[in-house]
Structures are given as C-alpha cells and as structure tokens.
Amino acid sequence: MIPLYSARQTREADSYAINVLGIPSIVLMENAARSIYTAIREFAGTSQIAGKIVIICGKGNNGGDGFALARHFINEGSQITVISLGGESELKGDALTNFRITRNLLSEYPASSLIIYSGPKDLSLLDDCSIIVDAMLGTGTRGDLGEPYKDIVEKANQINALKIAVDLPTGLDLESAGGSIVFGADLTVTLSEYKTGLFYGKGYVNCGRIVKGSIGIGEEYYNKLQVDQYLIEPEDAFNGIPEKKLDAHKYSAGKVLVIGGSGKLPGAAIFSANAVLRSGAGASFLAFPDSMKRLAQAKLSSSIVFPYNDEGKEFLSAKNIPELENRINWADIIAVGPGLGREKETNEAVVELIRSNKTARFVLDADALPAIGNGEYKKLNLRGKILTPHHKEFASLIEVDLELIEKNITGYGKEFSIENGCYLVLKGAPTIIFNPAGEVFINSTGNPGMAKFGSGDVLTGVISGFLAQTEEIEDALISAVYIHSLAADLLLEEKTEYGYTSEDLIEKIPDAIKFILKSFIE
Numbered sequence: 001m002i003p004l005y006s007a008r009q010t011r012e013a014d015s016y017a018i019n020v021l022g023i024p025s026i027v028l029m030e031n032a033a034r035s036i037y038t039a040i041r042e043f044a045g046t047s048q049i050a051g052k053i054v055i056i057c058g059k060g061n062n063g064g065d066g067f068a069l070a071r072h073f074i075n076e077g078s079q080i081t082v083i084s085l086g087g088e089s090e091l092k093g094d095a096l097t098n099f100r101i102t103r104n105l106l107s108e109y110p111a112s113s114l115i116i117y118s119g120p121k122d123l124s125l126l127d128d129c130s131i132i133v134d135a136m137l138g139t140g141t142r143g144d145l146g147e148p149y150k151d152i153v154e155k156a157n158q159i160n161a162l163k164i165a166v167d168l169p170t171g172l173d174l175e176s177a178g179g180s181i182v183f184g185a186d187l188t189v190t191l192s193e194y195k196t197g198l199f200y201g202k203g204y205v206n207c208g209r210i211v212k213g214s215i216g217i218g219e220e221y222y223n224k225l226q227v228d229q230y231l232i233e234p235e236d237a238f239n240g241i242p243e244k245k246l247d248a249h250k251y252s253a254g255k256v257l258v259i260g261g262s263g264k265l266p267g268a269a270i271f272s273a274n275a276v277l278r279s280g281a282g283a284s285f286l287a288f289p290d291s292m293k294r295l296a297q298a299k300l301s302s303s304i305v306f307p308y309n310d311e312g313k314e315f316l317s318a319k320n321i322p323e324l325e326n327r328i329n330w331a332d333i334i335a336v337g338p339g340l341g342r343e344k345e346t347n348e349a350v351v352e353l354i355r356s357n358k359t360a361r362f363v364l365d366a367d368a369l370p371a372i373g374n375g376e377y378k379k380l381n382l383r384g385k386i387l388t389p390h391h392k393e394f395a396s397l398i399e400v401d402l403e404l405i406e407k408n409i410t411g412y413g414k415e416f417s418i419e420n421g422c423y424l425v426l427k428g429a430p431t432i433i434f435n436p437a438g439e440v441f442i443n444s445t446g447n448p449g450m451a452k453f454g455s456g457d458v459l460t461g462v463i464s465g466f467l468a469q470t471e472e473i474e475d476a477l478i479s480a481v482y483i484h485s486l487a488a489d490l491l492l493e494e495k496t497e498y499g500y501t502s503e504d505l506i507e508k509i510p511d512a513i514k515f516i517l518k519s520f521i522e
Helices: 007-019 025-043 046-050 061-075 093-106 120-126 149-158 201-206 234-240 267-278 290-299 318-330 344-356 391-398 402-407 409-420 455-467 473-491 502-521
Strands: 002-004 052-057 079-084 113-116 131-135 162-166 187-191 209-213 229-231 255-259 283-289 304-308 333-336 362-365 386-388 423-426 432-434 440-442
Touching: 007 025, 025 061, 025 093, 025 162, 025 187, 025 209, 052 061, 061 079, 061 093, 061 131, 061 162, 079 093, 079 120, 093 113, 120 149, 131 149, 234 473, 234 502, 255 267, 255 318, 255 455, 267 283, 267 290, 267 455, 267 502, 283 290, 283 318, 290 304, 304 318, 318 344, 333 344, 333 455, 344 362, 362 455, 386 455, 391 402, 391 409, 391 423, 402 409, 409 423, 409 432, 409 440, 423 473, 432 473, 455 473, 455 502, 473 502
Parallel strands: 052 079, 052 131, 079 113, 131 162, 162 187, 187 209, 229 440, 255 283, 255 333, 283 304, 333 362, 362 386, 386 423
Antiparallel strands: 002 229, 423 432, 432 440
8 A cells, every 4th residue: 555645744854854864955856856857758758858848947946856857858968948937036045056057058058948937928839849847836835826827737738748747737736636727747756755636636637647756865754654545556455355265155255235226227236236246245135126126137147136015116115124124134235225216215214224224234325325415324323334425426415515525535535434433435536435544545446438327336336245255344445446446447458448338347347356366376
C-alpha cells in the first residue's frame, strides 16, 4: 500500500532537509530539476524532445524548479523557450538565482529564449511547441485560479503537445483534489513522495501518469510520518483474496443472499447474484418477486432464485420479511438494493430489514440507500456494515449538495464512516474506500469503459462474494474493488473501452483473480 502525504507534510520535508540535514535549499532545487529532467526524457519520445520545449515558470520555488530544468535541457542541446511570470524584481531566493543562471546561459544559445510574460499575446509561443512544462504553482495553492494563471492554463490545455506538470498541475488544490480549471498533464513528476489529491477528483483527471521525482532526502523521513490515505497496490489485492481451504464445500465457501430486483429494474440484482459466484463464493441466492421469478431464472448462471410472495406487485414490502428470515439467518452476507425499486413499501422493508437484523452483515447498495435517507440512517445501527453509493447517491444520503461533495470527497467520506462505524465504498473514477477509523484507500485500476449500467451492480456482487468467504472486512473490500476494476483493464486486451458490457465484466472476474494470484505465487 502506497502512503499519500499532505501538502503540509511535503513542505515540512523541505524544512527538515534544510534545517536538520543541512542541505542548502538550492541543492534541493537542483536535485528536483535533475529528477524531473530524467523523468521527462524517459517518458517523452525522441521526436518530442527534439522539438521546441516551452517551460512556464511561476514566481515561487515551483518556478525555480522550472528555471533549473531549462538549464538541463539547454545543456543537452534542446530548443527551449522559458516564459517567466515574474521579472527579476519579483523573484527571490533560489528561484531568482536559477532565473539569472538560465538567463545568462541562454545568451550562448540563440535558438532558445527567456521572456517575461506581459500578457495573453505571449501565449502564441505555445502554438508550435512539442512539450509544455507547467512549473507555475506548487503545493501551497488553494482555491480557484486567478489571472494570469487561468488564461495560461486554458491556452495550454488547447495545445496539441505533450504536457508535463512539475510536482502537481497548476490549478489543482491538493487538499480537496478540486479546481475549476486545472492544467491537463500527460505526466506529473511529483517531488519526494506521492501526495494526497493527485489520485482522485481533479487530480485523477488531470495528472496523467504520475511518477516520483526527488529532492534528495530519501524515504526514511517520510516513513516516520502519520498518514491516513493510501493508494491500493496489486499486493494489497493479493492479500485480500479469501483463502480456499482444502475441505471447503459449497456452504462453507461463503453464502450470499441478494435481496434485489423489481418490476421496474429486474436486471441489476441478476448482475450482482451472478458476480457472487464468479468471485468464489459457494452459494448465491436471489430473493426476487415471485410474479417475476421466471425472468430471473432465465438470466441467472448458477445462482438460485428464492421467490417471495409479492402478490403481483413486483416489489418487496415489509410483510415479505418473515419469508426471508431463514435465508437471512443462513447467509454470511446479505446484499440489499440492486434494482430493488423505491416504492414506499419497499423503503419501509429495507429499514425493517436492517433494524431487525442487528448482527447481520449487510452490503447496502443502490435502492437501499434512498430507503435510509432523510436522516433515517442515523436511527439505525450501521456499525460494521458496508455502503456502496456513487457520488450522487452519497450526496443525497447525507443531504449535502453534490458540488460540495466533489470539492471535499475524502473529508465527507471520512466523517460519515467514523460517525457511523461503517465501511463506505464510494464508487467512481476511482473508487475510494473509507473505514471506521478514518483511513482512506484509493483504487488504482479501472478505465472509462466501466461507466455503464450494471458495473456497480457487479461490484456489489464481487464485494459480497469476497466478504462471504472471510471475516477480514477491510482486506476483502480492498481486494474486491481492485479486482473488479482490474477485470475491466484486462478486457481492454480483447475489446475497447466502448465495447465491453457488464456481462463481460462478470466473466472476466476469475481471470482478474488468477492474474493477481499468479503475480505473487509463481
């Protein structure tokens, strides 16, 4: 698991290097520039390096990194244009020193130049470049961009060139992973260690590939710091795959009851029930309206339909709960919600299910979430339960505007999980897991092809299937989320992001599990 550090922690690392280790700050800047240069050389093609490179430098240390980086490219014979957002009188410290060095060096290279930005007309210099390097703003940036940064980022994002961000893309608020206008990088060279905000929200969209640069202090300093956010690695997925015992039988290998499906949305629950068995569970039962059971039976691969008497209404009501009691007590996991519908009687049934089965292990998804909305969840015991909303469902559940959620995803997620003692799997790109201790686990697999009806229902099935086979909730959740998205990545070897379906995703789950097992066992 890769720890992610806050902007404050990374700034304190600079202070530690200077004041404790005695490394001059300009040496830190030189180390950073050298590592950024190496990362760009490894990432960019030869033809792009041979073209015109524009480095846009801000007035602070991020700009200083850019000035020093320009020198490395110049010394290797590249054609460089440096756009400085501040003149000599506006710069200070190491940024000013590197500005002067680069300016003096450029006098020996007439094909390259340094200009002081005077207005939007200077942005025409970007039109024919092959690489744009964003060295404008660093980790201290909060809130939305003002001018001239807004104009520059908007123009740069329109240019068909390779885009590189130094430490983080300008416009990205690391604390919230937000920003109304953010530099769209193909590569982000983040200095020292990986940072919060780079891997979700606007960071996920705008950072491109993320690699670590270095200021030269190593990892020992960071290993002593306290963190609560992590990026999930393949090894974490391996550790969470439930163990298969030699004497296992179909009922000891995990039993799942899916309560879902209705006349309006019959298919979602079928996706979940089918995914349960593809995830290794021994038994999967689908509680489904009796009036529609033939539809479910025709679509289920190996799961069993457990019909309840819906009196032809095609939805669940509270009076059906006694019919389900034996199966609820039998099951290791009860998944409630996929396609269940939002009838008033169904909502009442969901609340009663949770209230009357306090020790049961529930996965609450989709239509189960509105049922416990309007503050109803505060009256229920959610401790140890798993909720799997997407962002809009979560915003509705806690009655907070979606825009506010998007600006502080981890803050709202941590608060909800801590207060309710539950696990929150916030589905999205990427999916983020929150545990009751306030820790955050960010998934690192998946692709845009997953943005289709049914993908979330498949995830509910994978989560339920894994949880039914183990008591280790956190490990199973991390593994299930990773493997669900890994299956989508493996599908790209056969299909495009446009062409695969939720059925394909279910069929690929065993291959994703096999891929992880082979990676660490053989």
